[in-house]
Amino acid sequence: MMLLKVKNLKKIYATRFGGQKIEALKNVNLEVENGEYVAIMGESGSGKTTLLNMLAALDKPTNGQIILNGRNIVDISDKDISAFRREHLGFVFQDFNLLDTFSLKDNIFLPLVLSKTNYKEMENRIVPIAKDLGISDLLEKYPYEVSGGQKQRCAIARALITKPELILADEPTGALDSKSTNDLLTLFNKINENGQTIIMVTHSTLAASHASRVLFIKDGEVFHQIYKGTKTNEEMYQSISDTLTLLATGGVRNE
Numbered sequence: 001m002m003l004l005k006v007k008n009l010k011k012i013y014a015t016r017f018g019g020q021k022i023e024a025l026k027n028v029n030l031e032v033e034n035g036e037y038v039a040i041m042g043e044s045g046s047g048k049t050t051l052l053n054m055l056a057a058l059d060k061p062t063n064g065q066i067i068l069n070g071r072n073i074v075d076i077s078d079k080d081i082s083a084f085r086r087e088h089l090g091f092v093f094q095d096f097n098l099l100d101t102f103s104l105k106d107n108i109f110l111p112l113v114l115s116k117t118n119y120k121e122m123e124n125r126i127v128p129i130a131k132d133l134g135i136s137d138l139l140e141k142y143p144y145e146v147s148g149g150q151k152q153r154c155a156i157a158r159a160l161i162t163k164p165e166l167i168l169a170d171e172p173t174g175a176l177d178s179k180s181t182n183d184l185l186t187l188f189n190k191i192n193e194n195g196q197t198i199i200m201v202t203h204s205t206l207a208a209s210h211a212s213r214v215l216f217i218k219d220g221e222v223f224h225q226i227y228k229g230t231k232t233n234e235e236m237y238q239s240i241s242d243t244l245t246l247l248a249t250g251g252v253r254n255e
């Protein structure tokens, strides 16, 4: 079943003092099925973060539609947008965005507190998620008392606890060492196998090789895509590397 449809998405940034206009997204079209795990790659400045910000309803496009479960999120009013994001989307960012004055548990509860979920329900939800992520024994600790990988797992728990339709991840492995990166990628595969749809922006070929599809953005458009199909992670890694090389030299046609 179709979860997300992006149609003719365009974003033009007007620089300050009415100067030059920058076309960050020219015309993006893409569709994501329920349960997919999609990585978005592209060179620096190609428009990846801009696209993710639009999908996250953090910014409005200049033109086009973003239809999530049949609803055009571009039309949601400013008044309703925070609640919409909290109820329908989960976010995993590179710098975790955990609050240092809150325990890990309270950090994870935060989106539920904001949507006024009762405490018993919050307790019920956290137990299986913390167990799956291996942080059950860390919940009373504070962010500065745990490792980067543990913080990242806490951030994932916070993203999952609202049961979002879509997880958006921006460079989730960017701040992690290789062991924590591998742990995180294994976790993403696991939550995806449990049915969670994920869209992840990444510069990492290794991270992207775990996704079921990789979209390549160039000059504000989807330029190419690779489906994992029956490829192993290693074969996928190789296909992505080859595509990045071809992209850098301008040699790939859209599929």
Ligand SMILES: Nc1ncnc2c1ncn2[C@@H]1O[C@H](COP(=O)(O)OP(=O)(O)OP(=O)(O)O)[C@@H](O)[C@H]1O
Residues within 6 Å of the ligand: 013, 014, 015, 022, 023, 024, 042, 043, 044, 045, 046, 047, 048, 049, 050, 051
């Ligand atoms: N707020 C803004 N105002 C003006 N221009 C912007 C703004 N944000 C991004 N841009 C420009 O839009 C283009 C796309 O930027 P974007 O951050 O989406 O690229 P990216 O692919 O995410 O890059 P990176 O991989 O370096 O994070 C760039 O030319 C950038 O300079």
